[in-house]
Amino acid sequence: MAKVFVVTSGKGGVGKTTITANLGCTLAKFGEKVCVIDADIGLKNLDVVLGLENRVVYTLLDVVNGRVNAHEALVRHKQLRNLYLLAASQIATKEMISPEDMKAIVKELYPKFDYVLIDSPAGIERGFRNAVASADSVLIVTTPEVPAISDADRVIGLLENFGFAEKSMKVVLNRFKVKMVKAGDMLTREDVQSTLALEIIGVVPDSEDVIIATNKGLPVVLNGSVDVSKVFENIARRLKGEEVSIDEDLFRSSKTGIMALIKKLLGKKRG
Numbered sequence: 001m002a003k004v005f006v007v008t009s010g011k012g013g014v015g016k017t018t019i020t021a022n023l024g025c026t027l028a029k030f031g032e033k034v035c036v037i038d039a040d041i042g043l044k045n046l047d048v049v050l051g052l053e054n055r056v057v058y059t060l061l062d063v064v065n066g067r068v069n070a071h072e073a074l075v076r077h078k079q080l081r082n083l084y085l086l087a088a089s090q091i092a093t094k095e096m097i098s099p100e101d102m103k104a105i106v107k108e109l110y111p112k113f114d115y116v117l118i119d120s121p122a123g124i125e126r127g128f129r130n131a132v133a134s135a136d137s138v139l140i141v142t143t144p145e146v147p148a149i150s151d152a153d154r155v156i157g158l159l160e161n162f163g164f165a166e167k168s169m170k171v172v173l174n175r176f177k178v179k180m181v182k183a184g185d186m187l188t189r190e191d192v193q194s195t196l197a198l199e200i201i202g203v204v205p206d207s208e209d210v211i212i213a214t215n216k217g218l219p220v221v222l223n224g225s226v227d228v229s230k231v232f233e234n235i236a237r238r239l240k241g242e243e244v245s246i247d248e249d250l251f252r253s254s255k256t257g258i259m260a261l262i263k264k265l266l267g268k269k270r271g
């Protein structure tokens with residue numbers, strides 16, 4: 001039986017799709033059988049981030065409408081053969097799919113997988129409720145900025161009302177900038193932890209490599225920065241129940257910061 005995680009946030013654009021794609025790839029690299037589901041209906045971009053948009057034939061909506069079953073709708077990743085995607089439909093609206101539909105789909109899939117990761121829309125409307133309905137655990141993505149954190153806090157309250165226990169909710173702190181934290185210009189991991197009062201399961205550095213990789217349709221863990229990849233490996237290990245210190249992630253973040261600085265200096269010299 002798979003572990004079913006929903007990746008969500010309060011604020012939009014904080015990195016849910018990036019985290020879902022890279023974590024999915026990393027777990028698959030570790031030999032786990034992984035299904036990622038794009039429940040951000042109407043926007044659809046998990047397929048693009050994974051470089052699979054040309055291979056999508058059926059979507060979540062086709063499964064809901066009974067045209068195909070969930071397994072028939074899956075797209076297999078090109079390099080990572082034990083990673084599968086269930087894509088979102090661009091033409092569908094969130095109202096065309098109900099939380100019960102999502103539950104039925106995940107129920108059909110989870111006996112065949114080790115992990116199911118659901119990429120959710122931000123916020124609190126129907127799409128969000130669809131995405132969380134079928135999950136047993138939640139990864140809440142936030143950046144270390146006050147508006148993102150306060151929206152995350154609101155969503156955590158909502159998830160509690162939906163019945164999620166504290167231990168089934170973890171925070172992924174994304175786009176962390178060690179330099180700014182050191183200068184006192186950004187919230188620290190401790191600040192975030194004490195505001196949200198949940199375990200932080202990963203600190204992902206802010207990295208140009210993530211943006212470059214996304215634009216190429218190859219997640220950063222398959223394509224770019226060793227340090228960012230290492231952070232996703234740490235998160236995957238923690239999900240699997242291993243003890244990996246969060247300081248490992250912060251060390252990688254500071255290395256990423258130094259690399260960015262060196263690149264910038266070299267670029268300036270050349271220019």
Ligand SMILES: Nc1ncnc2c1ncn2[C@@H]1O[C@H](COP(=O)(O)OP(=O)(O)O)[C@@H](O)[C@H]1O
Pocket residue numbers: 009012013014015016017018019174175176204205206207208210211214
């Ligand atoms: N760690 C990171 N470093 C740099 N850019 C990032 C990082 N995480 C996400 N991004 C960028 O932020 C933007 C929004 O990310 P995305 O994953 O689409 O967010 P969401 O799914 O929450 O809307 C994308 O352009 C993505 O490349």
Ligand SMILES: [Mg+2]
Pocket residue numbers: 016017018040045119
């Ligand atoms: Mg997204």
